[in-house]
Amino acid sequence: MSVLSWVAIGLIVACLYWSILHWGIAILERIAGPKWRIPNGSIIERFTNGRASSENWQQYGSVYRLWSGPHPEIVITTPKDFKNFSSDANDHGKPHNMNFGWYLGQVLGQCLGFHNGQSWVRMRKVFDPTFTHSAAVARIETVENAARIYVERLPRLATGFGEKGDADSFELSVAEAFAKFPYFLTACTIYGAMTEAEENNLWRMTNKRIALVPYFVIGGPYRFGLATRLFDHTAIRRLREFESEWTEFHHRIVQERRKQGERPPIIAYWEHYESGNINLPELLQTLDELLILNLDVIxxxxxxxxxxxxDHDTVKEELCEEIAANQHDLSQYITKSDTHLHRCFTESMRIQPFTIFTPGEYSNQVKNFDGVLVKPGTQILLDVLAINVRNPFWGPDSEAFKPSRFKSLKSSELRYNVHSFGIGSRKCMGQYVASHIVKALVVNLFSKYDVVLANKHEEAHGYNVDKSGWTPKAGGSLLLTKK
Ligand code: HEM
Structure with missing residues (x-):
């Protein structure tokens, strides 16, 4: 054998040894799960076909293994294992670049949600104040007002008209008509009131950034800096172009706000950067996380x-009656959690979660899930559909949209039987701001219009699905008729 062959064998043995050291139990023990598929393990099926994959992967049992590129990840599916996993939730961490590799790391690797330990605590202290419950309540009138104006202007987004052919009855694409509203409202929470030019510029950059998402999911060469540089210059150029425009945009907006003597939250974040408490990539990537990454979620x-x-007449009637009874104080109504409105919100997130498999986190302890021992530091994912829908807790009509089911349930009963905003200290930072934005829009929409589906139940699961982003949004059209 030539020297080269010996070197190659030596390298393979070293790689195997390192892999076993690094991934331990998960490699040595046999855990059932789908086969690793080129080019990225199970990531593509998990993200682009989550609902069908969740059904299909039931064949591997209640605890099984997926692959994120070279990393094994464990999926849990029962409330019992969810409870076990959550027992140390406040100490959970996130693996390096969420196991997605180099390209995602370049875009989001330093954002708040990817940090651990003390550095995560430091970051949360910077961004938390804008998103606390009291901060969200203090902004509720602004949000409600913005929702009213947005709804009044909806005829401008019409894609067709009703029988009379006037603006009193028109059709809208549900996915296209409602994406910008939460986006710019969240943006205003951070940057203060924005000019039209700033909004246009932000939207243009957002589309550039969204166009990078396929590189995260495809994996393969994009998991490694060197391979991406060797094989795809365009992917690198697009990444650097976005980075430089995103940086320039923020320099300019801070300058403008300072010139006008305004102090929206971006100024406080920038001061943390100037004082050295956070660095520029941490700041800019967290702003991406708050705005762009979450656009598809909200x-x-x-x-x-x-x-x-x-699509549910009785639920709709009850909601319209409740809204009418609360017209005198819509802001307060939106903040409450003992309303039919809130139950509709929770129920829609239960049966249509934004991601079928949670992004995942790891425990620092060995976890025993139904006899499967999982090494500390291994990424654990929750099959949300298994918990929110297939779970016997929800009964035989678990797939039905029935907000009234929450009337008799206590929050302690719900803890491990539904997943919406996450668990423990890594729970969603934007949950109050997001809930208010969503509810304010729904309240204004249903109080002004009679809303029905224009083209019902075309897809196998009963509804049209818009797969243009990384979450499976509702697609199809609505017919709105002025009340
Ligand atoms: C209704 C819409 C939303 C839902 C259902 C939602 C849900 C979630 C979930 C499940 C997590 C935990 C993810 C994980 O396990 O890694 C999370 C984390 C997070 N969310 Fe949201 N989110 C929403 C909107 C937002 C918005 C609008 C923002 C920003 C303004 C936001 C900011 C964050 C941040 C920063 C984290 C990371 C928290 C941390 O690791 O400390 N979310 N969200």
Whole structure:
């Protein structure tokens, strides 16, 4: 054998040894799960076909293994294992680049949601104040007002008209009509009131950034800096172009706000950067996380909330009556959690979660899931459909949209039987701001219009699905008729 062959064998043995050291139990023990598929393990099926994959992968039992590129990840599916996993939830962490590799790491690797330990605590202290419950309540009138104006202007987004052919009855694409509203409202929460030019510029950059998402999911060469540089210069150029425009945009917006003597939250974040408490990539990537990464999440929730209510006459009637009874104080109504409105919100997130498999996190302890021992540091995913829908807790009509089911349930009963905003200290930072935005839009929409589905039940699961983003939003059209 030539020297080269010996070197190759040596490298293979070293790689195997390192892999076993690194991934331990998960490699040595046999855990059932789908086969690793080129080019990225199970990531593509998990993201682009989550609902069908969740059904299909039941064949591997209640605990099984997926692959994120070279990393094994464990899926749990029962409330018992969910409870076990959550027992140390406040100490959970996130693996390096969420196991997605180099390209995603370049875009989001330093954002708040990817940090652990003390550095995560430091980051949360910077961004938390804008998103606390009291901060969200303090902004509720602004949000409600913006929702009213947005709804009044909806005829401008019409894709067709009703029988009379006037603006009193028109059709809308649900996915297209409602994405910008939560986006710019969240943006205003951070940047203060924005000019039209700033909004246009932000939207243009957002589309550039969204166009990078396929590189995260495809994996393969994009998991490694060197391979991406060697094989795809365009992917690198697009990444650097976005980075430089995103940086420039924020320099300019801070300059403008300072010139006008305004102090929206972006100024406080920038001061943390100037004082060295956070660095520029941490700041800019967290702003991406708050705005761009979450755009598909909140748009998903809005489109399903509206679609499901529009398609259920009794639920819709009850909602319209409740809204009418609360017209004197819509702001307060939106913040409450003991309303039919809130139950509709929770129920729509239960049956149409924005992601079928959670992004995942790891425990620092060995976890025993139904006899499967999982090494500390291994990424654990929850099959949300298994918990929110297939779970016997929800009874034989678990797939039905029935908000009244929450009337008699205590929050302690719900803890491990539904997943919506996450668990423990890594729970969604934007949950109050997001809930208010979603509810304010729904309240104004259903109080001004009679809303029905224009083209019902075309897809196998009963509803049209818009797969243009990384979440499966409701697709199809609505017919709105002025009340
Ligand atoms: C209704 C819409 C939303 C839902 C259902 C939602 C849900 C979630 C979930 C499940 C997590 C945990 C993810 C994980 O396991 O890794 C999370 C984390 C997070 N969310 Fe949201 N989210 C929503 C909207 C938003 C918005 C609008 C923002 C920003 C303004 C936001 C900011 C965050 C942040 C920063 C984290 C990471 C928290 C941390 O790791 O400390 N979310 N969200």
């Amino acid at each position: 748009a998903h929730v809005i489109t399903w909330f509206i679609t499901l209510v529009a």
